[in-house]
Amino acid sequence: APKSVATVRIGDKDYPSDEYTNVTPKIISYLGRNLHLQRNNPLSIVRQRIVNYFYSSFTHRGNPTFSVYDNLSPIVTTKQNFDDLLIPADHPSRAKSDCYYVNKDMLLRAHMTAHQSELLKSGLDNFLMIGDVYRRDEIDSTHFPIFHQVDAVRSQRKDELFHDKPDLEIFEPIFDPKNPHGFINSINDPMKQSCHTLEATKLMEMQLKNHLLGLVKVLFGKDIKHRWVDEYFPFTHPSWELEIYYENKWMEILGCGIVRNEILANAGSTNTIAYAFGLGLERLAMALYKIPDIRLMWSTDSGFLSQFENKDINAKITYKPVSVFPQCVNDISFWLPPNYTIDTFVSNDFYDLVRDVGGDIIEQVRLKDKFVHPKSKKHSLCYSIIYRHLERTLTQVEVNEIHKQIEKAVVDNFNVTIR
Ligand code: PHE
Incomplete structure (x- = not known):
């Protein structure tokens, strides 16, 4: 008789399970809560403020130039989460000890960047991806296995990036954008990808940093102390992290960089340069509203939610602990x-x-x-x-x-x- 296949049920679907399966019933029970879309949840208020900032910063003939995706399924393939983003097969971020695998081919997305490639392939060039992400981690007041990210891509063609300097180019003359696969795009130079000109990279870097710093100032006020830190991500080069000074410590709030040209080329976007970033909503909300414990985001208690109810999203809200119960x-x-x-x-x-x-x-x-x-x-x-x-x-x-x-x-x- 055929051996029955072991499965794991998520929502109303059964997925085959295997030696990779490590999603737990507890974690599965959180899928679909969509805190980032719940009225009165602080994560949702921060999400709205971020979306408003991007809508108002970039308009074309009065219309927003960004599209927003905030309802994509968190169950993705390893191709979406890793391969499409050039994350090597032996990269530590793929480890079973760090991710929630449904089986060897599927997992609960570990970052919103998992949707970048498919949205580029669908022809989009400026978009936000907002949702819940899942990572196995230690347990304390700032870590929860599920958190929320806003990820974005902004692409520009030569005529947009250099509209007032038509003799500057996005690509080096040795690179033929129509034949991207005939060129090894090196990231050995810390300043730029070998296919890009320094001018294009620097202008994109400047716009990216201004754009994100503008957001942070809208959220935290113009005097917020910040610093940029060089970083490495397999899917961007160069890459940076932005840290803000909060409660006597530097706190990392986002990662960003210039999208690796291979990703754009694989998605059919051959004549653009793009930047991308991903920011964590929990950290922003905890700092903005002085929420001391990340688990509170999941509270359904009215003592918590009522403090964020029917508020002007730009109002200054400081969370008042209902009371602190003993440990x-x-x-x-x-x-x-x-x-x-x-x-x-x-x-x-x-x-x-x-x-x-x-x-x-x-x-x-x-x-x-x-x-x-x-x-x-x-x-x-x-x-x-x-x-x-x-x-x-x-x-x-x-x-x-x-x-x-x-x-x-x-x-x-x-x-x-x-x-
Ligand atoms: N995906 C990265 C993370 O989760 C953030 C990021 C997004 C970095 C896009 C660069 C570009 O940490």
């Missing part, structure tokens, strides 16, 4: 199975399991101690799990019960021995 801290220590070491144990697997069992009352998980037994050479780990409910006081009895369930799940899943 409970319980430690968990265990011996790893004989074939495991502290370095081969995948901590993100552990974090996902803790969140699966404990749900949203898990505030933070912290590695407290690691130890190798001098005689048995067995490795042991100790984590502190910090529990806090955002809307009521947890009792120690209740926390102990959940903690016990976590211990059991950890034993069942990782074959460890509780100390």
Whole structure:
């Protein structure tokens, strides 16, 4: 008899599962919440302000020149999320320990840039992509496995970029834009891609940086302290990150750069140069409204949402904690199975399991101690799990019960021995 195929259900669809599958029921339960589209959610207010900024900055005969896509499915192929963006097959961002895979060919998008190539292929040249993205990560007040990004592409032809300097060119004479595949487009020069002229690259860089800094000033006021940091992304060159100074620390809020010409050429856009960027909505919203914990974005509590209700989107809002409920801290220590070491144990697997069992009352998980037994050479780990409910006081009895369930799940899943 044919072997039945194991599947994973997401929404009303079944996907074949395989050795890559690591989406958890907990994560799947968040799909479709679309916080960025919910009225009164701070993420939605920030989204509207950003979209308004781009609409008003770029108009052509009174019409916006950007189109906005904010309802694209978060289930994408590895081709969309990685290959189309020139992310190499062995790049660490593809690791199972960092992404939520549906199976070896599909995953929950790890960035909104996953839609860049298909939208370019459909003929668009200026567009915003807004939605939820999924990454496996540690657990604390600024990290949640799902967050929201606004990604954008702005392309220009020679007549747009150099409309007042018609003798300048986008491409170097040695490069034939009509035959892009007959040229190895090098990124060895930190200033530019080898196919582009320095003039075109510099003008694009200037526009990109002005454009983004303008946004940050509209959001945070003109005195906001900022700095540009050189970065590397496989899909842009050169690339930068923008950091703003917030609460005595530099905070990274976006990545950007000049789109690699191979991506444009593969999408059929052979006569343009483009810049792209991706910014995180959670960080902006937390800084703008002084929201202390990222989990609050997911709150359905009226004490939270009412503070953002029916407000002028440009009004200055400062979140007032409804009240702060106490934390409970319980430690968990265990011996790893004989074939495991502290370095081969995948901590993100552990974090996902803790969140699966404990749900949203898990505030933070912290590695407290690691130890190798001098005689048995067995490795042991100790984590502190910090529990806090955002809307009521947890009792120690209740926390102990959940903690016990976590211990059991950890034993069942990782074959460890509780100390
Ligand atoms: N996708 C990048 C990230 O998630 C951000 C980015 C988008 C960088 C577009 C450059 C261009 O970090």
